[in-house]
Amino acid sequence: MEQVFKSFNKILSDRRIGAFIDSLKYISNIGYYTAIEKELGFRQYSVSNLVEKLRNQGISFSAHPDFRNLGLMNMHVIINNNLITLDKLKYKEWLRFFAHTSIPVGTVISYYLPFNFKRELSHHITKAIKEIVPSNENVYFVIYEHNVRLQPALTRYTFNDHPLIRGYKVDELFRMFDKIYNEIDANSMEEDEPPFSMPGDMVDLLLIKEFELDAFSNLYVLAKKLGIPLKTLNKHLYSHVINRQMLRGVYLKAGMFYRLFKVFYDIVIETKNRKVFLSLLRFIPDLELSIGMQYTSLKATKYVVHTTIIKPLKGFDPIISFFYQLHTDGLINKILTYVILPSSVRKYSIPYMNFYQDERRWDLDTEKTHALFEKRFAKAAARHRELIKKK
DSSP states (O other): OHHHHHHHHHHHHOHHHHHHHHHGGGOOOOSSHHHHHHHHTOOSSOHHHHHHHHHHTTOOEEEEEOGGGGTEEEEEEEEESOOOOGGGOSOGGGEEEEEEEETTTEEEEEEEEEGGGHHHHHHHHHHHHHHHOSOGGGEEEEEESEEEEOOOOSSSSOTTTSHHHHOOOHHHHHHHHHHHHHHOOGGGOOOOOOOOOOOSSHHHHHHHHHHHHOTTOOHHHHHHHHTOOHHHHHHHIIIIIITTTOEEEEEEOHHHHHHHOOOEEEEEEEESOHHHHHHHHHHHHHOTTEEEEEEOOTTOSSEEEEEEEEOOSSSOOTHHHHHHHHHHTTSOSEEEEEEEOGGGOEEOOOOGGGEEGGGTEEOSOHHHHHHHHHHHOHHHHHHHHHHHHHO
16 A cells, blocks of 8 residues: 555656656557657657556556447446345356445446347346346446546646545536536537447457556567467557557556545436536546546437546545535436445456457357357467456
8 A cells, every 4th residue: 555655656746757647548559669659759768668667666557448449338237235246147258347335335237238239138137137136226227338438637736736635625626517518519519429340350359458458568478478470469459459449548557546545436427418418528537536437328318427536535525515416406317426345346358258250249149259269269268267267
């Protein structure tokens, strides 16, 4: 804990390192340090030296997949008054997130949902959850089509002035939201939804999985680990993963925040007001306490947005009160809040083994896809088993 705190303090105190980490959120070229240096134009330190320096401080990075460009959505399940254990869950091969909560006590589960099987798989998951939860009134289901990775900025504030340390004031939050709300013209923002697409094949997904584990994975090393020729990995990285924008930026791994900050609020907001919804989509990324956001379609009649907020180290933060005030004012129709227990958090990378290589699509017949994976990518399958054992 003390080492994590010192590392975080050091990042906020060193503007050069902070600027480097902030800039990583916008890059797409990964796989080689030279490609990252070229995209960033970062010449003060070499990227490799900076990354190694941060690794020595226990700081690691993850590349964030663009789920729409992988043909995936996210099904979120909130269960109040029931602590469900992992062994009771069905469809574990599609899991994305699992945690227990307090205030209120309960369980939070997220599943990856293939766009081409969203109705069928969501029906099966819903039915399975209702079989193990005594009262259906205690279960909330929602399917999110958009997923955004967020991260506190590291160059806007000094350590003591950062909202992660000092928190926000109520009037400060209302000024931020009111400014955004007054600027938005909801009628002029009829945006077309970007289409869902599919990965090129299994090699793309294997690369994405490795970059999720370590955004600075080296292709030379991966070729040996996965048993796939370097030439093949190169081709798939540049022709598919990068060109099709399957990855959207590089972020500090969330585990660092879970270790340092002890309280995480999950907030789910429903509204029928399009202008409020669009305002929240701009407001939440501006909060220096948010580490993620997901939301429903812009063309929906009932909008839902979900974010995870870090409780600052010092004092009480009024963000929860702010959102409840929006509810009292009639701007939002429903709000669910709960506290995640960091010790219970389990995160899972994209379910690449459920991809049917021959037909280039996700498949619910996971036994078949797993068998094909074992046969075609024996070395990668062995690595997968090693990672599962570590969990």
